[in-house]
Amino acid sequence: MSKVWIEKLLEEPELYLLRIDDDQIRYFEATWDIPEGITYNAYLMKTDNAVILFDAWKKEYTEEFLEALSSIVDPKEITHIVVHHMEPDHSGALPKVLEVNGYKAKIIGTIFAKRLLEAFFGIKENVHAIEDGEELRIGNRTFKFITVPWLHWPDTMITYLIEDKIIFGCDAGGGYSIPEAIDDSDDKIVEKYLPYVTKYIVTVIGHYHKYIVENLEKIKNMGIVNDVKMILPGHGLIWRKNPQMIFEYYAKVGAGIPTKGKVLVVYDSMYGFVEKSIQIAIDELRKQGFNPVVYKFTDKEAPAVGNILGEVPDSEALIIGASTYEANIHPRIRYTLYELLDKANYEKPVLILGTFGWAGVAGREIETLIKRSKFDHVDTIEVKGQTIPEDEVRIRKGVRKLIQKLRK
Numbered sequence: 001m002s003k004v005w006i007e008k009l010l011e012e013p014e015l016y017l018l019r020i021d022d023d024q025i026r027y028f029e030a031t032w033d034i035p036e037g038i039t040y041n042a043y044l045m046k047t048d049n050a051v052i053l054f055d056a057w058k059k060e061y062t063e064e065f066l067e068a069l070s071s072i073v074d075p076k077e078i079t080h081i082v083v084h085h086m087e088p089d090h091s092g093a094l095p096k097v098l099e100v101n102g103y104k105a106k107i108i109g110t111i112f113a114k115r116l117l118e119a120f121f122g123i124k125e126n127v128h129a130i131e132d133g134e135e136l137r138i139g140n141r142t143f144k145f146i147t148v149p150w151l152h153w154p155d156t157m158i159t160y161l162i163e164d165k166i167i168f169g170c171d172a173g174g175g176y177s178i179p180e181a182i183d184d185s186d187d188k189i190v191e192k193y194l195p196y197v198t199k200y201i202v203t204v205i206g207h208y209h210k211y212i213v214e215n216l217e218k219i220k221n222m223g224i225v226n227d228v229k230m231i232l233p234g235h236g237l238i239w240r241k242n243p244q245m246i247f248e249y250y251a252k253v254g255a256g257i258p259t260k261g262k263v264l265v266v267y268d269s270m271y272g273f274v275e276k277s278i279q280i281a282i283d284e285l286r287k288q289g290f291n292p293v294v295y296k297f298t299d300k301e302a303p304a305v306g307n308i309l310g311e312v313p314d315s316e317a318l319i320i321g322a323s324t325y326e327a328n329i330h331p332r333i334r335y336t337l338y339e340l341l342d343k344a345n346y347e348k349p350v351l352i353l354g355t356f357g358w359a360g361v362a363g364r365e366i367e368t369l370i371k372r373s374k375f376d377h378v379d380t381i382e383v384k385g386q387t388i389p390e391d392e393v394r395i396r397k398g399v400r401k402l403i404q405k406l407r408k
């Protein structure tokens with residue numbers, strides 16, 4: 001049974017968090033391996049003569065959602081539904097909510113959300129498409145709706161509750177995993193949670209990571225972040241002890257700000273040849289005072305690609321090792337690279353170590369891909385069969401060249 005949290009966040013206006021812990025999911029968006037699970041957060045507010053629902057849960061939790069809602073309010077009394085983002089992990093339960101509501105609630109979203117409501121659920125009536133920055137008086141409160149396109153769909157917006165200084169962020173401010181608390185009051189829980197935020201940002205929003213920086217800048221320039229009291233995302237912890245921190249963290253990941261000394265090393269090795277080259281590279285990195293973070297695909301292990309991507313934003317540089325496999329890059333590295341270049345495309349230096357038996361292809365192919373991306377290709381070192389002393393010299397030199405790039 002997935003745990004449901006119904007927590008009162010404010011007395012006036014009455015504001016509730018409705019959260020379900022999805023511990024059944026394995027692959028978010030049918031792609032990202034998340035044994036850590038995820039939560040879906042919706043919010044409900046009661047003000048004078050208005051009951052406002054902010055988003056919902058995934059369709060498979062519709063029954064649980066209606067039950068949770070009904071414990072606070074008769075769904076027929078909901079007057080407004082704010083749809084921040086139409087991805088079905090937030091909107092899946094909406095059709096049923098509307099049905100139970102008798103289609104009385106006015107739906108508020110962007111023009112893109114309006115189109116998607118029709119495309120996904122056939123909902124056309126009673127939808128108000130906001131203008132960017134539009135303010136609406138609902139009950140005794142003023143809500144400002146701010147579009148944040150490509151964070152991470154074209155439809156996405158956030159809501160700012162002016163009088164109470166609350167931001168409803170939906171995906172902005174969210175992360176994977178099922179934190180043991182609802183908010184950021186315990187530093188240990190926050191510390192454990194943040195790597196899942198990075199993984200979430202890269203895998204879900206990474207393709208558009210420059211829009212993270214742009215949109216957060218836009219919100220900041222509106223002057224609503226400095227004195228915000230709560231940031232309420234659609235996944236994971238809510239932020240009320242230090243709410244600014246989560247947007248700063250998002251901006252840092254979006255910009256790929258590195259942790260000094262961290263070098264991400266990713267490779268495959270079927271029978272240990274690539275492994276040998278990589279061990280030399282790791283040894284040289286350590287000698288130079290760097291901290292390699294290593295992920296490998298072998299006949300014993302296959303790390304989740306989402307976890308690898310989560311290591312990219314704060315790495316200073318990358319080393320990619322690959323064997324040639326049927327005149328191509330080894331399939332595991334091929335897929336990892338495909339996602340890396342799509343989701344975690346940052347201006348960071350890359351050293352490539354290729355290994356082959358009779359005609360090397362992997363190193364060259366990776367080089368071509370890296371050169372077409374934002375990454376900065378430093379060198380490609382190809383090794384035929386076993387790593388001989390001359391190869392070791394070339395590998396160590398390659399690592400030092402990579403380091404020089406960083407210390408320029």
Ligand SMILES: Cc1cc2nc3c(=O)[nH]c(=O)nc-3n(C[C@H](O)[C@H](O)[C@H](O)COP(=O)(O)O)c2cc1C
Pocket residue numbers: 268269270271272273274275323324325326327328355356357358359360361384385
């Ligand atoms: C299934 C398979 C396909 C391979 N295809 C090629 C190839 O097309 N060209 C080549 O030069 N070597 C090929 N090799 C040889 C490997 O690239 C080479 O042995 C490399 O050193 C393997 O390193 P590893 O054991 O660390 O993975 C292949 C090896 C295997 C097992």
